[in-house]
Amino acid sequence: MARSKADLLQGTLDMLILKTLELGKLHGWGISKRIREMSRDVLEVNQGSLYPALYRLEDRGLIESEWGISPEGRRAKFYSLTGSGKKALREETRSWALFSEAVQLILQTTH
Amino acid sequence: MEWMKRLARRIRILLTRSRVEREMDDEMRLHIEMEIEDLMRRGMSREEARRKALLRFGGVERYKEQGRDARGVRWLVDMGQDFRYAARTFRKNPGYTFVAALTLALGIGATTAIFSVVDGVLLKPLPYHDPGQLVIVSQQNSPTNRWPLSVVDYQAIEEGARSFESVSGLSRSRAVLTGGDQPERVAVGYVTAEWFNTLGLHPAEGRGFLPGEDQPGAELVAVISHAFRERQYGRDAETLGRTLVLDGQGYTVVGVLAPGVRSMAGWRAEIWPILQLQPPPRRGPFFIQAVARLRDGVSQAEAARDLAGVSERIFPLWADSFQDREARLTPFPLRDVMVGNVGGALVLLFGAVIFVLLIALANVANLSLARASTREREVALRASLGASRGRLTRQLLVESITLAALGGLVGTLLSVIALDALLSLGPQLPRIDEVRLDGRVLGFTAFITIASAVLSGLAPLIHGISSDLGAALRSGGRTGSEGRRANALRGGLVTAEFALALPLLAGAVLLFTSLERLQKVDPGFDPENLIVARASLAGNRYQDGTSVVGFWDNALPGLAEIPGVEAVGLSSAAPPNNPGMINNFDLRDRPVPPGSSQPAVPWVIVSPGYFEAMGVRLLQGRLPDITDTFDTPRVVAVSSRWAERFYPGEDVLGRQLYAGGATTNPVTVVGVVSDVKYQGLAGDDESVVYESYTQNPWRSVNLVIRGRGTSVTAAQVRSRLNALDPDVPLSNVQTAEQRLAASVDRPRYWATLVGIFAAVGLVLAAVGIYGVLSYSVSKQAREIGIRMALGAQASAVRRSVVGRGLGQAALGLGVGLAGALYLTRWLEGLLFGVSPTDPASFGLVVLLLLVVALAACYWPARRATKVDPVRVLTEE
Numbered sequence: 010m011a012r013s014k015a016d017l018l019q020g021t022l023d024m025l026i027l028k029t030l031e032l033g034k035l036h037g038w039g040i041s042k043r044i045r046e047m048s049r050d051v052l053e054v055n056q057g058s059l060y061p062a063l064y065r066l067e068d069r070g071l072i073e074s075e076w077g078i079s080p081e082g083r084r085a086k087f088y089s090l091t092g093s094g095k096k097a098l099r100e101e102t103r104s105w106a107l108f109s110e111a112v113q114l115i116l117q118t119t120h
Numbered sequence: 121m122e123w124m125k126r127l128a129r130r131i132r133i134l135l136t137r138s139r140v141e142r143e144m145d146d147e148m149r150l151h152i153e154m155e156i157e158d159l160m161r162r163g164m165s166r167e168e169a170r171r172k173a174l175l176r177f178g179g180v181e182r183y184k185e186q187g188r189d190a191r192g193v194r195w196l197v198d199m200g201q202d203f204r205y206a207a208r209t210f211r212k213n214p215g216y217t218f219v220a221a222l223t224l225a226l227g228i229g230a231t232t233a234i235f236s237v238v239d240g241v242l243l244k245p246l247p248y249h250d251p252g253q254l255v256i257v258s259q260q261n262s263p264t265n266r267w268p269l270s271v272v273d274y275q276a277i278e279e280g281a282r283s284f285e286s287v288s289g290l291s292r293s294r295a296v297l298t299g300g301d302q303p304e305r306v307a308v309g310y311v312t313a314e315w316f317n318t319l320g321l322h323p324a325e326g327r328g329f330l331p332g333e334d335q336p337g338a339e340l341v342a343v344i345s346h347a348f349r350e351r352q353y354g355r356d357a358e359t360l361g362r363t364l365v366l367d368g369q370g371y372t373v374v375g376v377l378a379p380g381v382r383s384m385a386g387w388r389a390e391i392w393p394i395l396q397l398q399p400p401p402r403r404g405p406f407f408i409q410a411v412a413r414l415r416d417g418v419s420q421a422e423a424a425r426d427l428a429g430v431s432e433r434i435f436p437l438w439a440d441s442f443q444d445r446e447a448r449l450t451p452f453p454l455r456d457v458m459v460g461n462v463g464g465a466l467v468l469l470f471g472a473v474i475f476v477l478l479i480a481l482a483n484v485a486n487l488s489l490a491r492a493s494t495r496e497r498e499v500a501l502r503a504s505l506g507a508s509r510g511r512l513t514r515q516l517l518v519e520s521i522t523l524a525a526l527g528g529l530v531g532t533l534l535s536v537i538a539l540d541a542l543l544s545l546g547p548q549l550p551r552i553d554e555v556r557l558d559g560r561v562l563g564f565t566a567f568i569t570i571a572s573a574v575l576s577g578l579a580p581l582i583h584g585i586s587s588d589l590g591a592a593l594r595s596g597g598r599t600g601s602e603g604r605r606a607n608a609l610r611g612g613l614v615t616a617e618f619a620l621a622l623p624l625l626a627g628a629v630l631l632f633t634s635l636e637r638l639q640k641v642d643p644g645f646d647p648e649n650l651i652v653a654r655a656s657l658a659g660n661r662y663q664d665g666t667s668v669v670g671f672w673d674n675a676l677p678g679l680a681e682i683p684g685v686e687a688v689g690l691s692s693a694a695p696p697n698n699p700g701m702i703n704n705f706d707l708r709d710r711p712v713p714p715g716s717s718q719p720a721v722p723w724v725i726v727s728p729g730y731f732e733a734m735g736v737r738l739l740q741g742r743l744p745d746i747t748d749t750f751d752t753p754r755v756v757a758v759s760s761r762w763a764e765r766f767y768p769g770e771d772v773l774g775r776q777l778y779a780g781g782a783t784t785n786p787v788t789v790v791g792v793v794s795d796v797k798y799q800g801l802a803g804d805d806e807s808v809v810y811e812s813y814t815q816n817p818w819r820s821v822n823l824v825i826r827g828r829g830t831s832v833t834a835a836q837v838r839s840r841l842n843a844l845d846p847d848v849p850l851s852n853v854q855t856a857e858q859r860l861a862a863s864v865d866r867p868r869y870w871a872t873l874v875g876i877f878a879a880v881g882l883v884l885a886a887v888g889i890y891g892v893l894s895y896s897v898s899k900q901a902r903e904i905g906i907r908m909a910l911g912a913q914a915s916a917v918r919r920s921v922v923g924r925g926l927g928q929a930a931l932g933l934g935v936g937l938a939g940a941l942y943l944t945r946w947l948e949g950l951l952f953g954v955s956p957t958d959p960a961s962f963g964l965v966v967l968l969l970l971v972v973a974l975a976a977c978y979w980p981a982r983r984a985t986k987v988d989p990v991r992v993l994t995e996e
Contacts, residue, residue: 037147038154056155057178060148061186068190070125076143081154086147 022062024105027090027098030072034089036079037063063088071097144187152177202518209519216491217523220484224527224572226880227480229534232557232565234473234873236539238466239564240555246455247380247554249320250413253285255420255451256385257410257427261444261717267702269408271400273449276434277410283423283451284412288314291395291407292387294820295366296658296849300352303849305656308366309387310395316343318413319384323375326360329394336396342366343375345382348390366393368659382553385411386458402441404781411454423451442781444704445715458550464949465870471943472627472877475620479884481572482613482620485579486888488520489610490895492580513581520577521570528569532562542873547865579609610892611928617885618932621878622969623940628878629961630947630954631871637953638864643696644796644806646735649686649827650856652694653837656820659847665750668817671844673746676727678840679825686828689730690813690821693722695856697863698822699798700724705809707766708776708786721762721807722798723779725818731793733826741773741791744812754815757791762807777809787811801863802952824856870950882969886976893925893980904984905992914985921984925977926970933969937962 029035029043040063041056066072071094079085090098152173159169177183210217245251257277258266269277274289281287291310296303316328323343333341342364344352349359364371371393382388387409395408414423427449435445492499499512539557546552655675662668672690679688693700699722706718728745731738744755756777763772776786795806813821825832834853841848854862897904904917944956954961 036150038151041151042158055178056151056176057148057180057183058186060144060183061190064187065190081157083150083154084146085150086143 022058023066024098024101026059026062026066026088027071027094027101030088030090030094031098034075034077034087036085036087038085039079040088066094070094144184148177148180148183199514199518202515203522205515206519206522210522213491216487217526220487220523221526221530223480223483223487223884224524224576225530225534227477228528228531228565228568228572229538230877230880231473231477231568232531232535232561233538233542234470235564236535236557236561237542237549237552237555238470239560241459241549241551242463242466244551244554244560246458246551247321251455252453253414253416254319254454255412255414255423256454256457257287257412257449257451258457259406259447260450261447265717265720266450268406269410269449270404270406271397271408272403272434272438273406273430274408274410275397275400276430277412277427277449280430280433281412281423281426283415283418283426285415286314286318287410287412288312288318289395289397289408289410290315290385290387292389292409294656295391295393296368296656296847297364297366297391298368298658298847299365303658303847305654305849305851306348306366306391307387307389308391308393309384309389310393312395312397315384315392315411318411320413321381321384324378326373326375328375333394334396336398338394338396340369340371340394340396341374342371342391342393343377344373344392345377345390346379347382349376364391364393366391366658368661380553385409385454386550388553402781403438404441412451414451420451420453427451440783443706443715443783444717444781446717460550461949462549462866464946465866468627468946468950469870469873471946472624472874475624476877476881476884477568477572478575479617479620479881479888481576482617483884483888483891484523484572484576486610486613486892488523488576488580489606489613490891492516493606493899516581517573517577520580521573524569524573524576527572528565531569532557532565535565546869579613582609607896610896611924614885614889614892614925614928615932615935617888618929618969618973619935619939621881621885622933622936622965623943624874624878624881625965625969626940626944626962627947628871628875629965630944630951630956630958631867631874633954633958633961634951635864635867635871638801638867639860641797641801643801643860644736644794645695645856647856647860649831650733651823651825651827651832651834651837651853652856652859653823653825653834653853654820654851655690655823655841655848656851657845657848658819661845662819665817668819669814672727672813672817672821675841675844676729678844679823679837680729682825682832682836682840684827684832686826687729687733688826689733689824690725690727691730691824692725692818692821693798694822694859695734696797696860697800699808703780703809705777705779708778710766718781719766721805721809723809723811724798725813725816725821726810727813730824733824734796735826736796737794739792739794741789743791743793744810744815746812746814748812748815750815752815754785754787754811755790756787757793757810758789759795759806759808759810760792761795761805762809763792765805765807779809801860823850867950867952882972885969886972889925889929889973890976890980892928893921893977894983896924897921897980897984900984901987901992904987905989908987909989909993917985918981921981922974922977925980926973929969929973929977933966937966940965 025044026040029040029047035043037059038056041059063072063074067074067088070091072088073091074086074088076084077087155173155176156166156169159172160166164172246254248254257269259269259273260266269289274287277284278287289312293308293310294305295308297306298304311329313329313331313334316322322328324346326343328343329341332338344359344364353359353362359373359376362373364373371391377392384392414420431447431449435442503512536557539555543552543555657668657671662671676688676690679685691700701723702720703723704718704720705723706712712718726744728743730736731743738757739760741757744757748755758772766772767775772789772792775789777789778784778786793810796808797803797806798808799805823837825837834850837853838850841850908914908917940962941957947956
């Protein structure tokens with residue numbers, strides 16, 4: 010896996026995780042499943058890479074975790090957004106919108 | 121505040137690390153199980169689902185590593201792990217650990233011991249208040265000729281110099297202490313009232329001196345050392361107010377110095393009596409060391425100008441007793457005067473021990489390097505499991521730090537023993553009392569330990585990072601030719617060791633050659649069966665010259681009657697290194713120009729028996745003897761060197777000279793005797809003037825007693841003297857051979873220490889080259905086996921191994937030779953009769969190192985020829 014692609018993916022992955030948690034707490038597998046569903050199976054991340062991202066976000070104080078029982082009846086670790094996580098998500102969404110809009114513009118004018 | 125929360129979380133994670141690891145395991149396992157179940161719900165078989173789930177998840181271990189990194193406590197956790205790992209590695213390799221740690225301990229221990237001497241003598245500020253402001257004022261008439269002050273000079277400075285906050289005087293002396301069981305000769309320092317204020321050092325008990333106590337007529341008082349008080353009065357006795365009798369004078373004890381103060385301004389004395397200066401009848405004698413404190417803001421140069429003005433002012437007032445107009449009162453930093461000329465030797469010693477440390481480090485680096493390559497496979501495996509390069513680098517660094525810390529710890533213990541030996545076996549060095557293993561020294565030890573860790577860890581590090589990990593994994597870490605870079609590194613280390621060993625060895629050989637030549641110098645007397653001892657007359661019975669002459673007139677024949685005594689004499693000097701008094705004089709028929717400096721030579725007071733006892737020959741004329749008295753004209757004998765220097769090729773008998781700045785009453789030369797060394801064996805000027813004690817009586821003299829086979833004891837001499845006067849102590853009893861040996865104590869000390877360092881360096885270098893060659897032979901067993909299977913002769917194999925080792929050593933010798941030729945110039949001042957680039961010594965050193973290198977190469981080469989081609993080739 011080329012590094013540039015991984016880096017791009019990493020920043021994006023952080024944002025996607027925050028987004029999936031906006032609706033409520035989820036465990037790791039739930040997050041990966043939701044990302045797949047929300048992108049209508051277009052985005053397929055290497056599932057393991059989710060965990061380093063989760064720990065990083067937790068370390069930065071954007072999400073927090075607690076152990077609980079899943080709907081399937083298993084003991085699992087649930088992640089949820091913190092206050093600063095919500096704020097970060099808003100900022101990330103806004104700058105992403107700006108960014109994709111700009112890219113869109115460029116792509117259109119070139120044609 | 122965010123960072124605080126973060127920090128708290130990290131600490132919590134750190135404390136509960138194993139739980140976190142477990143949770144991470146659980147979490148990832150759960151994820152994969154849920155994925156499998158999900159896939160099975162969509163109709164896959166369990167096997168297929170499992171395969172797909174693992175594929176989708178990716179490398180579990182890799183994400184765990186990344187997950188740990190993401191938590192930010194990674195480095196701390198790893199560090200702990202690294203240390204545990206290092207400890208485990210060391211436990212598994214006790215041989216390697218022992219050798220490497222011991223090598224480091226030797227290097228660090230020796231460096232620490234030498235540094236503590238260098239620090240105590242050279243670097244530490246003097247233990248006085250604001251010591252940078254303290255100077256010693258001396259008379260000087262040429263850059264090399266200095267002497268102390270007279271009462272006239274001292275009082276002129278006290279009254280006339282404006283540069284000083286305070287001025288004080290010290291007269292170094294020895295005095296006879298009576299009143300105990302036996303008369304005793306003790307070191308004393310007579311000091312003026314301002315002494316303790318000038319140094320800013322006050323007695324721990326009682327008081328220092330009061331203004332006016334140094335005026336004639338005031339009560340005589342004294343301060344004593346702590347050691348003297350304990351010895352003389354016992355630990356608890358009341359000391360203040362007691363009376364001490366020194367040279368027949370009573371002194372009241374008013375103060376006791378702190379236990380640590382054994383010497384002041386470089387003079388080690390037990391009693392510090394008040395110095396009362398009588399109004400001077402003439403400019404001389406010169407016996408006062410003036411210690412002064414510069415005023416704030418006054419530089420030494422300004423003080424020198426101020427003092428030069430004082431010299432100018434007093435010169436005309438005393439011109440009839442002192443004609444040297446060029447003599448100037450000059451200030452010198454107290455520290456420089458105290459340290460004297462040992463600075464160069466100590467710096468040299470420190471340089472030598474640093475070389476030893478570097479050689480030790482090169483050896484440890486080589487050891488770790490060899491070990492690192494056998495671990496290539498382990499390293500490669502860890503790298504492929506996801507350990508980052510940084511992580512592996514740190515692991516290696518932690519290992520070398522742990523090793524160095526171990527070496528530093530053992531080294532510190534070794535240095536305690538080494539320092540003790542250095543101090544107790546060594547000669548008296550200035551400021552030696554201040555040498556100790558204190559916080560400063562331990563700080564230095566910590567520094568060199570860390571530097572050692574970095575330096576010895578560097579080589580394996582370079583190697584570990586650059587090696588091709590994939591290749592290492594495939595090759596199995598056992599066979600195959602090794603990386604060229606690793607070989608070059610190893611060869612480079614061997615080269616460096618020899619390059620460092622050569623200057624060390626060259627220094628040692630030069631110093632020993634110099635010592636040998638010094639010991640072969642003819643001292644001018646026969647040291648066999650010769651005893652030298654100091655006898656001193658004290659008390660009120662010897663106030664005038666006649667009584668002193670009377671005592672010796674009675675004592676000398678009595679001593680000659682002791683069975684076994686062949687000849688007895690007395691002398692104010694003690695060869696080979698104590699000239700007693702150095703006196704200036706002017707030749708009556710060839711006076712120096714007015715106002716310029718007169719020549720000065722040892723002026724030795726003797727009895728006629730001295731020449732016989734010493735084996736000094738009369739060459740011309742007669743000896744001064746007991747027929748020369750206060751009532752007859754003053755006569756002297758001179759050494760043949762004196763005659764040559766002042767009257768080359770001419771007759772000296774009957775020549776006259778004015779002694780000690782006098783302008784009347786000349787003395788006449790009546791004899792010439794053979795030369796004797798009085799200013800050290802290395803001293804090259806043997807010009808001496810001898811005068812009879814019957815015309816110039818001294819109260820404290822050296823007795824020289826020649827025995828006839830049977831040994832004469834100090835007790836016999838003492839009982840003869842004490843039969844005449846029970847208050848005459850006999851001290852410093854030594855054989856002339858002991859005196860000769862003691863006179864070269866310092867050169868022997870330097871040579872021995874550098875010699876030890878050179879020997880250690882040589883052994884380490886030999887071990888280094890041996891280790892590297894053995895290692896590469898074992899690594900190349902397969903290659904050698906193939907060559908031998910293809911028909912290579914044993915001798916060719918041996919030649920190639922020896923050739924490689926010698927090549928590395930020879931390169932080192934070349935570099936070392938160039939370095940040594942440059943470095944040994946620093947030895948110049950320490951060498952006698954041998955040039956710092958002496959070709960014979962350098963030839964010997966190069967030869968010795970080559971032989972050692974050859975011997976160290978031979979065994980690995982022999983082992984190479986013993987390689988069994990069948991065995992190594994089938995071993996794969």
